[in-house]
Amino acid sequence: MGLPEGFRWGVATAAYQVEGAVHEDGRGPSTWDVFAHTPGRVRDGHTGDVACDHYHRWPEDVALMRELGVNSYRFSIAWPRVQPSGSGAANPRGLDFYDRLVDALLAAGIDPAVTLYHWDLPQPLEDAGGWMNRDTAYRFAEFAYRAADRLADRVGMWITLNEPVVVMAYGYAFGVYAPGRTLMLDALPTAHHQLLGHGLAVTALRSRGARRVGLANHYSPAWPADPSSAADRDAALAFDGFMNRMFTDPVLSGAYPDLGALGGPGLAPYVHDLDMSVIASPIDFLGVNYYQPTRLKAPPADGPLPFDMVDVTGYPVTGMGWPIVPDAFLSLLRALRGRYSNGLPPLYITENGCSFPDEVGPDGTVDDTARIEFLDAHIAAMRTAIDDGIDIRGYYAWSLLDNFEWAEGYHPRFGLVHVDYETQKRTPKRSYGWYRDLIAASSK
Ligand code: BGC
Numbered sequence: 495m496g497l498p499e500g501f502r503w504g505v506a507t508a509a510y511q512v513e514g515a516v517h518e519d520g521r522g523p524s525t526w527d528v529f530a531h532t533p534g535r536v537r538d539g540h541t542g543d544v545a546c547d548h549y550h551r552w553p554e555d556v557a558l559m560r561e562l563g564v565n566s567y568r569f570s571i572a573w574p575r576v577q578p579s580g581s582g583a584a585n586p587r588g589l590d591f592y593d594r595l596v597d598a599l600l601a602a603g604i605d606p607a608v609t610l611y612h613w614d615l616p617q618p619l620e621d622a623g624g625w626m627n628r629d630t631a632y633r634f635a636e637f638a639y640r641a642a643d644r645l646a647d648r649v650g651m652w653i654t655l656n657e658p659v660v661v662m663a664y665g666y667a668f669g670v671y672a673p674g675r676t677l678m679l680d681a682l683p684t685a686h687h688q689l690l691g692h693g694l695a696v697t698a699l700r701s702r703g704a705r706r707v708g709l710a711n712h713y714s715p716a717w718p719a720d721p722s723s724a725a726d727r728d729a730a731l732a733f734d735g736f737m738n739r740m741f742t743d744p745v746l747s748g749a750y751p752d753l754g755a756l757g758g759p760g761l762a763p764y765v766h767d768l769d770m771s772v773i774a775s776p777i778d779f780l781g782v783n784y785y786q787p788t789r790l791k792a793p794p795a796d797g798p799l800p801f802d803m804v805d806v807t808g809y810p811v812t813g814m815g816w817p818i819v820p821d822a823f824l825s826l827l828r829a830l831r832g833r834y835s836n837g838l839p840p841l842y843i844t845e846n847g848c849s850f851p852d853e854v855g856p857d858g859t860v861d862d863t864a865r866i867e868f869l870d871a872h873i874a875a876m877r878t879a880i881d882d883g884i885d886i887r888g889y890y891a892w893s894l895l896d897n898f899e900w901a902e903g904y905h906p907r908f909g910l911v912h913v914d915y916e917t918q919k920r921t922p923k924r925s926y927g928w929y930r931d932l933i934a935a936s937s938k
Pocket residue numbers: 508511656657660712783845892899908
């Protein structure tokens with residue numbers, strides 16, 4: 495079977511990972527600026543101060559995308575550019591940047607897909623409690639309104655949140671990402687407040703004419719370490735609730751999954767009247783970000799979580815050490831359809847990709863065969879899911895450019911285009927040419 499009419503082939507980036515220019519045009523500080531500038535937080539002290547300098551080099555990057563043949567570019571809007579203190583009037587110079595980018599993309603035949611929150615919370619909001627504070631949800635809706643007010647007439651697709659589970663887990667529970675808090679299970683309210691922010695933002699976006707609205711979640715199939723062990727199976731179920739269901743069930747079915755395995759009162763104390771119906775506001779699509787499966791075993795009796803993660807063995811791995819398992823991608827897509835059946839909106843694969851330690855060779859090329867194999871196998875898995883009748887309408891490779899990979903700094907390279915951070919020279923890798931040919935062939 496072929497791809498659906500109008501299938502989107504895209505590439506994705508996020509503001510803090512590529513833009514740089516952190517002090518320009520009135521941008522305020524974000525949690526990631528503060529975190530990256532705190533010694534010991536990011537490998538080798540790297541920061542997003544310059545990143546890929548996309549803020550200035552976007553015309554070159556748009557040209558690279560036009561040449562690649564993608565029909566959509568997923569990028570995020572830096573909230574601290576639009577509202578430097580996290581609330582109040584919009585900073586017009588911040589919005590001007592995205593305005594120019596959107597116009598240039600449209601002129602190149604590329605539909606903008608905007609993510610509103612890819613983890614760069616304005617620092618003043620963090621100082622007031624961040625996502626632990628319910629008020630942040632309302633501030634987020636206000637930001638969404640201001641962004642859409644300026645751009646909704648030209649942006650084809652809006653993604654409210656990117657991977658709220660990562661913000662909750664890495665940012666507030668384990669402290670390895672900004673804002674670096676180590677609240678463990680006390681971080682749970684950040685789940686509810688982000689989802690409330692999502693629901694409120696859906697209404698705010700639609701009120702300004704946004705055409706297609708959804709969110710992008712991170713999914714990782716949960717494998718019991720020993721499938722014959724009931725305790726390991728329980729650990730996998732608990733992880734599945736935490737990782738795969740907590741941010742999807744409420745949006746698609748209006749209720750949290752059973753989080754009993756986490757202990758404590760769960761989310762009930764934070765849920766006000768009507769919150770769940772706000773969170774379940776109808777969306778037009780679900781964004782799926784997939785990288786790898788996770789293997790779980792029963793935790794020790796005094797463990798802080800109801801699961802322990804163990805390595806997935808027996809598969810090739812990426813430069814991050816992540817197992818390469820395209821079949822897990824297919825089973826995830828099938829599981830989503832099985833779980834939500836008629837309530838599942840159309841899916842877009844909003845992120846999928848891999849890092850390898852790519853280098854520019856003596857002949858000036860970057861031979862990233864392993865990335866081509868990764869993308870080929872995952873795209874094949876997606877096509878099998880489409881043949882199965884799962885409604886998937888687009889695929890965005892992560893990422894257009896090598897970029898700031900959060901706590902790992904500039905070490906991992908996820909791009910289809912190599913970036914030399916000394917000179918900012920962009921060198922399309924072999925995978926770029928491969929993706930270009932794939933897009934051209936599938937558009938015939
Ligand atoms: C995030 C990206 C990140 C990628 C690779 C996703 O979880 O949305 O920002 O670069 O994974 O780690």
